Amino acid sequence: LDPNFADKIRHIRDPKTRMAVVWSHCKTKMVCEPDDPKDEGAEQDNDDVKRGHGGCxxxxxxxxxxGLKLFVQYKKAKDDDEEVKSLQPDKRLMTPSEVYTVFKKMSDSDLH
Structure with missing residues (x-):
């Protein structure tokens, strides 16, 4: 997490403006970044350890x-072969139950 980003959005009261700032910050993130693997033999300094968010x-x-529908679209990688490209749909409807499941997995600490 970027501490400067957290400070920026903490002071924005208008929800639409805050959402625009969050959207502009997050729109370039295309991978859920996993935590760095920990070395068991290495000595760890608490100051230098980067706190992850448990990315997958x-x-x-x-x-x-x-309208009122959400569509999910994945960018196709350049190194994918043609068979894989033809199997993945370009655009797919995200059902309300899928959206609810995603929101249910978020903890309160993820939101603050």
Whole structure:
């Protein structure tokens, strides 16, 4: 987490403006960054340890809103072969139950 980013959004009262700042910061993040692996033999300094957020390493989709529907779209990697490209749909509807499941997995500490 970027502490400067947290300070920026903490002081924005207007929800639409705050969401615009969050969106502009997050729109370039295309991978859920996993935590750095810990070396068991290495001595750790508490000051230098980067605190992770428990990321999974999964490629993040672009989410587009059309009316009241949310569509998920993954960017195709250049090194994918043609068979894999044809299997993945370009755009897929994200159902309300999928959205609810994602929100249910978020803890209160993720939101603050």
């Amino acid at each position: 390493g999964h490629i993040q989709p672009q989410i587009r809103k059309e």
